[in-house]
Amino acid sequence: MGQRRPWEVEDGLWEQIAPLLPVVERHFRYPGRKRLDDRRVLNGILFVLYTGVPWEFLPQELEYGSGSTCWRRLRDWQEAGVWRALHELLLAELRAADLLDFSRAAVDGSHVRAMKGGERTGPSPVDRGRTGSKHHVITDAHGIPLAATLTGGNQHDVTQLMPLVHAVPPVKGKRGRPRRRPTTLYADRGYDYDVYRRRLQHLGIRPVIARRGTEHGSGLSIHRWVVEAAFALLHHFRRLRTRWEIQDDLHQAFLTLGCAIICWRRLKTTLD
Structure with a gap:
């Protein structure tokens, strides 16, 4: 062969x-x-x-x-929910192998050009108003994507913070109740709103969010870089660098499938 x-x-x-x-x-x-x-x-x-x-x-x-x-x-x-089920299954296997760390999580958003328009697109403020979409990702402490969502390019990151947190599935893999909430969540200045800090605290999550107007060099990047690494892995898939699908559910399918493949690679590499 x-x-x-x-x-x-x-x-x-x-x-x-x-x-x-x-x-x-x-x-x-x-x-x-x-x-x-x-x-x-x-x-x-x-x-x-x-x-x-x-x-x-x-x-x-x-x-x-x-x-x-x-x-x-x-x-x-x-x-049929195949891609979501696959992602959830692989997250459970990672947790069973002690490769998933819920002690910390990080969130961020990334713009992509939407060449054909469609639902969940909008004028991108970072791309001269061209039509675009945003990928929003939350990762564990190791940069493993726990959930990824799609919005229009004109959506502010902070508006998707709670939907993203709620998109994390209940992850099995160990005895007892499934885990879906990180202990601490790290985010950049774009998420600096006290109302969202309170909402996270209500869920039992400790928010660590950079303050607007403060100097750079807060040290939070040592925990937040993992989400940037996750975006780099996702956008290694060329179909995710630019959105070509008019139907938003099909681009979401590719996004979820990409997350699942990243999980599979981490599981396979560590256990081989």
């Missing part, structure tokens, strides 16, 4: 994904064309995520199916 390409699903990851995929019954009286193998189609979806190539340019010689087939399967699996 030839060397596995970076975007092709390895056996260990496929074992995690396969049970999450919805079963599609084939009609025997009017079977139609045989459904393409799910693993091949997933390779096609990951090829687009990694390379950023348009769906219609998906190379047919790779035998991953047509771009339209991969697009529909991405949409159907997003609607």
Whole structure:
């Protein structure tokens, strides 16, 4: 066998994904064309995520199916909650292996250009008012993405702080109740509003947020850099550097899938 390409699903990851995929019954009286193998189609979806190539340019010689087939399967699996379930499953495995640290968390947002518009886009204040979106991410103390959300490019980061905190799933993996709240949350000056500090405290989270008007060099960056590292990993996937999807749920699907792959890499690298 030839060397596995970076975007092709390895056996260990496929074992995690396969049970999450919805079963599609084939009609025997009017079977139609045989459904393409799910693993091949997933390779096609990951090829687009990694390379950023348009769906219609998906190379047919790779035998991953047509771009339209991969697009529909991405949409159907997003609607079935597959990507969210995969991310949550891998977070639980990380926690079971003592690789997830809820003692600290960090949040931030990052702008991306939205080339075709669509829902959850808006004029970006950091890109001369061009249409864009924002990725919002919360990570654990090691930079593992716990949740990622999508908004318009004109949304202020702080307005998404609480939705992002609430987007963290209950993470199993250890005896007792699942964990979903970090002990301490670090954020930059964009989140400096006392009302949000109180909301975090109400959830039992200690906010450590830089104050506006103070000199740089507060030392908080030694805890906040992990979220920047998470963005670097996410935007290594070329499909996440620029938003091409008009449908916001499809871009969210790529964003969640990217988080899951980062979790899988961390789990695999540490346990190998």
